Amino acid sequence: DTGVSQDPRHKITKRGQNVTFRCDPISEHNRLYWYRQTLGQGPEFLTYFQNEAQLEKSRLLSDRFSAERPKGSFSTLEIQRTEQGDSAMYLCASSLGERTGHEKLFFGSGTQLSVL
Amino acid sequence: DQQVKQNSPSLSVQEGRISILNCDYTNSMFDYFLWYKKYPAEGPTFLISISSIKDKNEDGRFTVFLNKSAKHLSLHIVPSQPGDSAVYFCAAVAGGGATNKLIFGTGTLLAVQP
Numbered sequence: 001d002t003g004v005s006q007d008p009r010h011k012i013t014k015r016g017q018n019v020t021f022r023c024d025p026i027s028e029h030n031r032l033y034w035y036r037q038t039l040g041q042g043p044e045f046l047t048y049f050q051n052e053a054q055l056e057k058s059r060l061l062s063d064r065f066s067a068e069r070p071k072g073s074f075s076t077l078e079i080q081r082t083e084q085g086d087s088a089m090y091l092c093a094s095s096l097g098e099r100t101g102h103e104k105l106f107f108g109s110g111t112q113l114s115v116l
Numbered sequence: 117d118q119q120v121k122q123n124s125p126s127l128s129v130q131e132g133r134i135s136i137l138n139c140d141y142t143n144s145m146f147d148y149f150l151w152y153k154k155y156p157a158e159g160p161t162f163l164i165s166i167s168s169i170k171d172k173n174e175d176g177r178f179t180v181f182l183n184k185s186a187k188h189l190s191l192h193i194v195p196s197q198p199g200d201s202a203v204y205f206c207a208a209v210a211g212g213g214a215t216n217k218l219i220f221g222t223g224t225l226l227a228v229q230p
Contacts, residue, residue, distance in 0.1 A: 006157070031216060042205050042220030043160065056217065091159055095216060098175050101174075102167065104147045104207070107159030 002027060004030035012114045013082055014111030019080045021111045030097030032075050033105060034067055036060065037089040049075060050097060067068050082115045089113075119143045120208050122221035130229050135193040137224050139206030142187065144177035150218065151180060151191045154203045163204075164191070196228045 005024040013019050025032045030051055035043035046065070047057045051072035061067075064082075069075040079086055089112050094104040121140045126179045137151075147154040152160035166173040166180045166189070173180050179192045193200055203225050207218040 006159075014160075033216070040222065042207075042222050045217050045219070048217065086217075102165075104150060104165060105216070105218060106162065106163045107152075109157070109159045112157075 002015055002047060004092055004094050004106055006108035006111050008111055009109065010112045012113075012116065013083060014116050015084060017082055018078065018080045019082060019113065020076055021092075021113075023030040023073070023075045023077070025092070025094030026106055027073075028096065029052075029106070031071070031095045031103075032069055033095075034075070034077050035091040035093065035107075037091060037110070038087075043091055046077075068113035079113075082113075084115045087113055087115045118222070120206055120207055120219050120221040122204075122209075122224050124141050124224050124228070125222070126225040128227045128229060129196050131198055131230075132195045134166075135196045135200065135226055135228070137191040137193075137204050137206075137226065139189045139191075139221055140187060141189075143210065143219075144187070146210065146219075148209040148210075149180070149182060149189055150207045151178075152205045152207060152220075153200075154205060156221070160205055162204070195224075196226075198228050198230050201226055201228045 007022045010103040034046040037043045049069040064080045067077045089110040091110045092105045093101040150165040151163040154160045164178045182189045203223045205223045208223040
């Protein structure tokens with residue numbers, strides 16, 4: 001079963017370092033999403049791609065965050081100059097892209113980031 | 117501004133009984149709603165959804181009810197099983213069909229006691 005795959009599962013870094021996460025969506029899915037979840041909260045939308053085009057970005061995505069999906073397949077999320085407030089679970093999801101507004105998203109297991 | 121609210125952080129029920137999880141929303145532009153289940157250290161897993169043109173959708177032991185006038189939906193699990201113990205998130209689609217961005221509630225931790 002090739003679901004959404006995220007790497008790494010866990011990342012511990014020191015404040016000020018850069019980190020990069022990778023997401024491989026379900027192969028036939030055109031849309032890819034990044035969410036962030038902190039303790040006691042639901043997932044919060046960060047950004048989403050339709051193929052390689054980044055169509056929407058949340059205000060939560062400061063200029064230290066950048067996401068790419070260069071060939072419309074896998075995606076990377078980079079955080080520069082990490083801060084302790086960036087500690088969270090970063091979730092990737094994908095969807096078919098056939099019907100905007102009425103699609104279920106399939107989530108990966110997430111990358112747990114801890115900034116010391 | 118929390119547009120999707122799950123006011124019960126936790127719920128405990130006995131195995132075999134009904135679990136009812138509630139969700140309220142404030143944005144009248146939401147027209148598609150989903151429930152996700154999440155186990156520790158895993159991503160959310162889709163359970164069931166409902167479009168705003170319906171007031172009920174059923175899938176096996178899971179039924180979602182939507183009351184648009186009250187801006188309220190609920191998830192019923194009957195009968196509840198110990199494997200249902202997880203955090204349940206309610207989510208809604210913002211934008212009236214122009215986007216797939218899901219807005220999530222804060223979740224309800226369900227514990228099903230054997």
